[in-house]
Amino acid sequence: MLLIPCPWCGPRDEAEFHYGGQAHVAYPADPAALSDEEWGRYLFFRDNPAGPFAERWSHSAGCRRWFNVVRDTSTNRIVPQEANR
């Protein structure tokens, strides 16, 4: 079980959160100009590092805000990031 630092409420149990996947995946500036492959890559392809990984969480059972953390996927150690609303 993870102890996740909500930037508003403090450290809380993982059960209170909803996972939002990789952070900083920008929406394409001109989606209509993308090829099918590029669109597919934007939709479905994510990094899968063994190490630090920036990801999004929502404190769904608490303040219901989205925020970013960097989690080391091999140790589950979490470094809190800026509140990202």
Place this chain on the structure above:
Amino acid sequence: MAERRSPLSGLDVELPGVTVTEVPYLTQLNVRTATPLTPPNTTRRDGDVTTVWLGPDEYLLIGPGEIATPGVDVSAHRTTIRLTGPRARDLLAHGCALDLHPSVFPPGRCAQTLFARTPIILIATEDGYLILVRSSFARHLADWLLDAGSEGTVRYGRKPFASPKGHDF
């Protein structure tokens, strides 16, 4: 005419060291504003009205009567359970992962969290705790509290919960 009935009407039970009571029909107003009304994770009292921090731009105003602040009336969403007595904190600790020690969670603090897998708003007051719980989850939570609260007695296992007023719980 339909009779007005609160989700836990009649809940007023004295357990060893802790009293569990419903505070029915509190007015609850959800207010979204960029102006801070109270610091994060705290409550503020102005007379009858308590302002509860819910998020960086979201507050819940609670009071027994009408509240003259612009906001969305969500009074029917939740009911309130009051826990008082020297063992109120022990009882809460049975179902809640938060550190409720007064040095961390003194009167005036609030938190939204899961309690016995139920989403609640928990408020520490001078005389105990207030739990705001969704009306449809209230019965489950009350049963859970009464069950957990009876563990400290000699008798274990389920026993009929009868309140002093004669309502079955």
